[in-house]
Amino acid sequence: MGETQDMRSLAATREQVIVKTSIVGIVTNILLAAFKATVGLLSNSIAIILDAVNNLSDALSSVITIIGAKLAGKLPDKKHPLGHGRIEYLSSMLVSALVLYAGITALIESIKKIIHPETANYSLLTLIILVVAIVVKLVLGKYVKTKGQQVNSGALIASGSDASFDAILSASVLATALLYLWCHISLEAYVGVAISFVIIKAGVEMLKETLSDILGQRPSPEIVKQIKEIIQAEPLVHGVYDLLINNYGPNKDYASLHVELDDTLTVAQVDELTRRIEAEVFHKTGIILTGVGVYAYNTSNEEVARIRNTVQEIVLSHDWALQMHGFYADTEKKKLQFDVVLSFDVQRKEALATLTKEVQDKFPGYNVQITPDVDLAD
Numbered sequence: 001m002g003e004t005q006d007m008r009s010l011a012a013t014r015e016q017v018i019v020k021t022s023i024v025g026i027v028t029n030i031l032l033a034a035f036k037a038t039v040g041l042l043s044n045s046i047a048i049i050l051d052a053v054n055n056l057s058d059a060l061s062s063v064i065t066i067i068g069a070k071l072a073g074k075l076p077d078k079k080h081p082l083g084h085g086r087i088e089y090l091s092s093m094l095v096s097a098l099v100l101y102a103g104i105t106a107l108i109e110s111i112k113k114i115i116h117p118e119t120a121n122y123s124l125l126t127l128i129i130l131v132v133a134i135v136v137k138l139v140l141g142k143y144v145k146t147k148g149q150q151v152n153s154g155a156l157i158a159s160g161s162d163a164s165f166d167a168i169l170s171a172s173v174l175a176t177a178l179l180y181l182w183c184h185i186s187l188e189a190y191v192g193v194a195i196s197f198v199i200i201k202a203g204v205e206m207l208k209e210t211l212s213d214i215l216g217q218r219p220s221p222e223i224v225k226q227i228k229e230i231i232q233a234e235p236l237v238h239g240v241y242d243l244l245i246n247n248y249g250p251n252k253d254y255a256s257l258h259v260e261l262d263d264t265l266t267v268a269q270v271d272e273l274t275r276r277i278e279a280e281v282f283h284k285t286g287i288i289l290t291g292v293g294v295y296a297y298n299t300s301n302e303e304v305a306r307i308r309n310t311v312q313e314i315v316l317s318h319d320w321a322l323q324m325h326g327f328y329a330d331t332e333k334k335k336l337q338f339d340v341v342l343s344f345d346v347q348r349k350e351a352l353a354t355l356t357k358e359v360q361d362k363f364p365g366y367n368v369q370i371t372p373d374v375d376l377a378d
Contacts, residue, residue, distance in 0.1 A: 018069040021147040021156055022062040025163070028140050029059035032133055039129045048126070050106045050192065051133070051169055054199075057102045058166065061095040061159050068092070069153070072249055085249015088153070092210045095158045099165075100203030103196050110192030117189065130174040137167035158206045165202055169195050219245045219253075223285060227255070230280050236261055236273055238297050241325040241339070242373060245287065255281075256291035258326065263296040270294060295326035295339075304329045307363065311338065314358050320346035321355070326371070337369040348372050 033055035040048030068091025074084045145160025147153075172191045180186050228240045238260040245255045259277070261270060274292040281289050298304040308327050315324045315338075323341040336359065342351050352370055359368045 015069050015073040017147055017151045018153050018156060019066050021144055022066045022069075022159075025062040025140060025144055025159060026059045028136060029055045029062070032136060033059065035129050036133065039126050043123060043126050048130070048173055050109055051166070051173060053105070054102050054166055054169065057098050058159065058162060061098050061162065064091050064094050064098075065153075065156060065159060068094075082248045082254070083252060085252040086214070086247075088249055089210055089214050092158055092213075093207065095162075096203055096206035096210055098203075099158070099162050099206060100200060103199030103201075103203055106192055106199060107196035110189050110196055113189035113192070117186065127174065127177060130170055130177065133170045134167050134174065137163050137170060141167060158210075161202060161206070165199055168198070213247070216247065219243075223287070226285055227257075227281055227287065230284055231257075231259060231277050234273065234277065236265065236269075238262075239295075239325060241295070241323075242293070253287045254290045255287050256289065256293070258293040258295050260295040260297045260325065262299045263328075264299055296328050298327075298329060301329075301331065303331055307331075307336070310362060311336065311359055314362060315340055315355060318351075318354070319343075320351060323373075334366045335369070336363065336366050337371070339371040339373050341373045 033052045036048050036052035036055060040052055068088045072083075072085050072088040072091075076083045141160050141163030143160070144156055144163060148156025148158075148160055172195050176187050176191045223245075224243060227243060231237055231240045241258045241260065243255060243257040245253050247253050259274075261273070265273075274294075277292060278289045281287055298308070307329050311327065312324050315321045320343040321340050322343055325339050325341075327336075327338040329336050340351075340355060342348055352372055355370055356368050359370075360366065
């Protein structure tokens, strides 16, 4: 119950930060768009007009971010018992798509101006507006991105990055305006093409990152190491294996794993240990352990220890066998069972056949059961 309350409190605070930051972005971008559109029309500058349109798309991105945060913050229900957090990834995807659309639109319009050039008419007011826009966008981009990193919001981080690109866009427009005023050389359409490619590249990268989140990425080595260190600090634990972390939205991670324990422990001792592990992992990492499985570790049979060492040598002699764990041997029933972590570079069926044959050749008469695992976290 305490874990659920903590998660809800964190989610509420996070949502407030996202909404507040997005509102700041909406107001700022609408004001900038209005100023730039006016100046662009008066000066007949396609670059400035495109810059204004880009600001409007940024405002729309912030609206999408707010909607996504609100929907993602909905409490779990019968149909979605683990919450609605993944909706935020969809809002991040929409923001990325808007960035991509803005870049493609800018590219098309810039090419049109190369084919059918028009003379721009820059004024002192135009230059002042551009300078102010650059400063505002730089500050806004840093602010939004920092807030996004603080609350782990992909949509805010994408919006902050986009604002920084907008500052570069405005700076390029300013440079072409100064070049035109000083040298009477008009390059704004060509600069627009170059900037368009930068924006398109940023949109594609943002989209790829969001798609990776939706598909499910390998957890960071740092968090994997932290979880294992927390659990291995328990004297009764011989090892931690099969760590699997499922993500259901930013800051909503659920995990399962196996621990290797002495085969002499009682159910009551195991229950007490696993509950303690679950509490420690949550309070130190924010990750909820939904399941802690147990591998039995032979403790009182020297013959079993010898068999284990021999089998481990056989398994690890193959470079595609990354790890062996969960070993248990019953010498009376002539049964060996263990898990092997296999590389993604090997065919599982062939690898299991090879290992089974080699172990059975070494221990004839034994029934060998090998469970294949993949390298999900290590």
